[in-house]
Amino acid sequence: MTSDVFELVNNPEIDIVIELIGGYTLAKELVLKAIENGKHVVTANKALIAVHGNEIFAKAREKGVIVAFEAAVAGGIPVIKAIREGLAANRINWLAGIINGTGNFILSEMREKGRTFEDVLAEAQALGYAEADPTFDVEGIDAAHKLTILASIAFGIPLQFDKAYTEGITKLTTADVNYAEALGYRIKHLGVARRTDAGIELRVHPTLIPADRLIANVNGVMNAVMVNGDAAGSTLFYGAGAGMEPTASSVIADLVDVVRALTADPTNRVPHLAFQPDSLSDHPILPIEACESAYYLRIQAKDHPGVLAQVASILSARGINIESIMQKEVEEQDGLVPMILVTHRVVEAQINEAISALEALEDVVGSVVRIRVEQLN
């Protein structure tokens, strides 16, 4: 017991330092000092690893020590180990995860009970699931930290948190949750990383998933990560994503791993980012405009004949195929017709153009709601 953490990392009797402080400032200084002093480190700090991991791992390698971070992603689920070791034989094609429990709790409540985002968030804060400042959770920043780490070990790329695209769940309405349901989908706040020939997609956003996919049925504060590899196919890892004991479960597993590796030649250890540093790929992270997915569009239109034809013609002119369409009755209060479409896969820049054209139509009122759709098959 000490009131000066640096006493710990400077103590020559200590071999392994466990950092559970969080944040980038003190924690970063402490971890770097511990490594500098030849100590192994176990950490649950996703922000630190996602933002400063490249620097930390380079230093650790130089000093021949291990920095273990299973608890940094998806709490008690041993998903780092699964990807880095269990699926070592696979070329990973993509992964998709529900990796923020607060966000999933909010979306589950909205769907199951028809509650609004604001209402559930207030409850989550009262229950202690969500922080007083919920920005990290509901804007997808926390999920992007974890996704950045998962993508690095899946694809053998350096950590590039600054290039991750994040879109929150704050603007989701129960109307969209219900329309999605009617179309056979669930909305989840998903972290998606996909390898394409052009580059790596790295994005966190609300996503429609077919309701019969296993990951669409992960509810409440639970987490799950789906990983698609060329040999194993799709696997899924599910469990508690946060909490004192699930986190401790992963921290202790890391501690055991570090001790097991103590007598091994450092070059024989599992590399921090799964790949040896000289094998890391410089495959670029794609900007969101170059990412590809299907789209759910909700258009509020005036009840005039010919609107559907105009909408269809704007989409087809840009080579965007429609997979399904649902037109609701005229809404009493404003006389508008909600028109809901799901498109085939298309590059985001193209759907943006189409949306601008749709919004410019005289019979279309307000903004077009756009939510990405992933089949995950």
Place this chain on the structure above:
Amino acid sequence: MTSDVFELVNNPEIDIVIELIGGYTLAKELVLKAIENGKHVVTANKALIAVHGNEIFAKAREKGVIVAFEAAVAGGIPVIKAIREGLAANRINWLAGIINGTGNFILSEMREKGRTFEDVLAEAQALGYAEADPTFDVEGIDAAHKLTILASIAFGIPLQFDKAYTEGITKLTTADVNYAEALGYRIKHLGVARRTDAGIELRVHPTLIPADRLIANVNGVMNAVMVNGDAAGSTLFYGAGAGMEPTASSVIADLVDVVRALTADPTNRVPHLAFQPDSLSDHPILPIEACESAYYLRIQAKDHPGVLAQVASILSARGINIESIMQKEVEEQDGLVPMILVTHRVVEAQINEAISALEALEDVVGSVVRIRVEQLN
């Protein structure tokens, strides 16, 4: 390339032998000889490990070599690694798995399409999912091999395949599948291992699971293992349970693990059965009569007043509480009334007694159908 496998295990140039033959005879001799000659072994042979693992691991320990067997359980899902390493900090309370793809395919088809067991089995054989002799799959023997292995590494007990209880899915009817559905359950062929104060439950049998549990939604040939630990809570590991490439994925992961551990002190390696041999527990495997679960009972009764009262009184006299009850209309063809009950948890010997008493009732016709129920929460 050789036509004599023993040339391989006697070749001093070879460090690691991968055994993918299957069966207990030649494979056993080969593996023991490889160990004898100081070679590490990677195997996908669940029958060999479940039945002869204690002997094989003792020999391997004596010779300081590793026998890795991730591919022996649940194909491409790294579940051995997850339990043995990822959840090392946990005292495992129970685990439950869908660990035979053929059986799960048959049950999924019966539920989704209302087909009979025989009909789907014939198709599975035609598709090559099921062997010409499907006994190992549909009678639960294959699943019991895998469950035996999972239970050993979860609870730190020696492999005791001969004490596993197995009950097949051959007698399941679409009527029971539909009644289960109406009660909010799905029927899965589950391997269940649970630690109780009296001993370890180790059993494979058809099981009703609440339809909203994630594992109840694992369909087709896919596998999943749910593990409940005291720290991590419930986790689930899902993926392809068989097939050339998923199996190869696990074999190569094992190969990488063996190579990583080559330079480590043998005493620092992950023990074969997760626990050090001198820490293995002699907690007994319970006979099925001493196992506890809830029960689904289907009784065919004559349409006489007072039958329900007689049934209820037989159960209550034995302290068996009824959780839900469903009485159907009189069946046209035989004039009998199907009465479906789900009980609370009770020891199996007690339900057996109750069933004998029920079958002795004058108004009860034929055998009472009994299927175990697990809440998995």
